[in-house]
Amino acid sequence: xxxxxxxxxYGGYQPDQQPYQPxxxxxxxxxxxxxxxxxxxxxxDTKPSEVLIIGIMAIADAVIxxxxxxxxxxTICGIPFGIYSIVVAVMAGMYAYKLLSxxxxxxxxxxxxxxxxxxxxxxxNVFSLIFGIVSLVLYNQPKVQAYFAYRNGQPLPPxxxxxxxx
Numbered sequence: 001x002x003x004x005x006x007x008x009x010y011g012g013y014q015p016d017q018q019p020y021q022p023x024x025x026x027x028x029x030x031x032x033x034x035x036x037x038x039x040x041x042x043x044x045d046t047k048p049s050e051v052l053i054i055g056i057m058a059i060a061d062a063v064i065x066x067x068x069x070x071x072x073x074x075t076i077c078g079i080p081f082g083i084y085s086i087v088v089a090v091m092a093g094m095y096a097y098k099l100l101s102x103x104x105x106x107x108x109x110x111x112x113x114x115x116x117x118x119x120x121x122x123x124x125n126v127f128s129l130i131f132g133i134v135s136l137v138l139y140n141q142p143k144v145q146a147y148f149a150y151r152n153g154q155p156l157p158p159x160x161x162x163x164x165x166x
Contacts, residue, residue, distance in 0.1 A: 058096035065089035
């Protein structure tokens with residue numbers, strides 16, 4: 001009989017020893033890990049407050065631009081402004097519907113709509129200008145970029161990815 005504490009038996013098989021079981025690790029899910037690490041909150045289905053703000057501003061802009069278009073269409077000389085305002089109102093309404101729908105739909109950040117909202121100042125719609133500027137600022141937030149990347153199944157840009165801590 002040999003002494004189990006002798007150095008030549010270290011790491012060798014012992015008859016009463018259980019086989020090695022590696023600890024359980026969940027399968028690697030790159031987009032969800034990137035999204036959770038970059039966003040800083042737990043639930044993947046929860047929209048960041050910034051995304052909700054963008055959606056609410058789009059609804060408000062659709063209503064205000066729609067009313068503005070009615071005003072401009074009533075005046076004969078302002079028909080081109082009214083048509084432009086209607087286009088902005090329809091685009092904002094459709095985007096808000098997609099952004100706030102439940103279950104969420106894959107949707108990209110609509111920077112074109114934000115630019116059209118800014119240009120809508122030609123109709124005298126100051127609210128649309130403010131909503132467009134705030135939307136562009138919110139689209140550049142890391143949480144919002146991570147949310148849209150996760151929703152569309154795209155990886156984040158490399159400068160935003162933070163590997164999970166081990």
